[in-house]
Amino acid sequence: MAKPGTPRQRGGKAVRPTASKDLQGIQSVETGLAVLNALVGRRGPMTLGEVARDTGLSASQARRYLVSLVRCGFAAQDPATGRYDLGSRSLSVGLAALARVEAIELATTALKELVARIEEGGTLAVWGDEGPTIVRWLRGGGIGVTSLGLGTIFPLLSSATGQVFLAHLPARNTAAQLKRELGNEDPRVPTTAARIDAIKAGVRKAGCAWLKGHFVENVRGAAAPIFDSQGELVAVVAIAGPDRRDPSGRDPSVEALNDVAQRVTRQLNGR
Template structure:
């Protein structure tokens, strides 16, 4: 399996090999999010660091290409942007391999299941099956959530070399998303160490009230951790003290099967 190059060890490309326009165009697309789905030229310039004139040209180009629309002085993205994400889901090996076994896992337990990968300080969902249980809007491909307060995220953080984990926690702005969110970094380190030692992580309502998750790492045939897989339940269905007994055996079974395929 071909893995992405670790940016901490890969040499930085020469400036002459980079296309600055593509970089800035993607920054303009990323300026739109759930909180700010409609932006003016000035707002895009502020969020990307571009000049107002440059932001205007990029937005006009995106409108021309069909990736954005304009209404008066306000811009928003169009569904055509989803093609970018679909290109990954259709071409990447990981989602295609895990989806069938994820489907079996979810329906065997009657609960939602998902697979995620670490990107910067976030956990990005790359595959998900609801099994008829709509537990959270975050459990669908393409969603991005903070890694520090999710079970998949903690499993992935536990796999990082110590210097990378220290750097991540050093720059992390820990925010309490619920009353259960662990915001003390020393305690967070203990939870990550616990996940590393026991081989799984349990997170109780730290991302969303009512959402409980248990996750295990997914390793390839060489033993490298390439993703994390979880089962998500609503707190009204499974007490937190029962989630390991109820869900971990099924997770470990699929984990073992996937190790031979990744």
């Protein structure tokens, strides 16, 4: 097996792995993904020897990784020719990633128009390794929320964006971050299962989340979900600004935000 940091051949080009002094990964996982990338880089099925050559592995090493990828559905082997190609799970991952890219592009365009119209700050967040992560941040007129930026992780319980993810993602996705927040002893954070369930139910019923002064002092935050064609949450669009509720409780900016989220969902054939 090639030593860490040595270039490997992928698709005829040497690629040097990126080193990190702060983070440690699992080399076997990285090598398995290198084998998968070799299949991605070719336009058709590959022989075992081609996979080994493109990854810098021996034939026996490449075979073991391919066997695992086949078992997991990310690769497939033709029983007649013995050649390897991408499996059905790879297609599913690719389609899911494509849907997210499309959702981000569509939501960014719509959010830019909204921010210009209502003169509030806007964010677009997706679910990342650490939780709700900002991938687009637009500074609007009026209140400037300077504590936010690309890569900011929203809390689940004390931000409107986080509450939308909490309400619409499977519990297994949010369990780790929820546990961390419940251990912080923040007085703004609900600590009982009943209160957390009430938050989820409220967001689902209203179609959005609305908070004031929780994540940023004296600022109203509102967030709405964007769904894909499978009915899964792919992104959350949000605004931050002054409380614009009229005596009847209507907030025109929040209504406009909901319209944006619903429009993008329809563009994605979402439900």
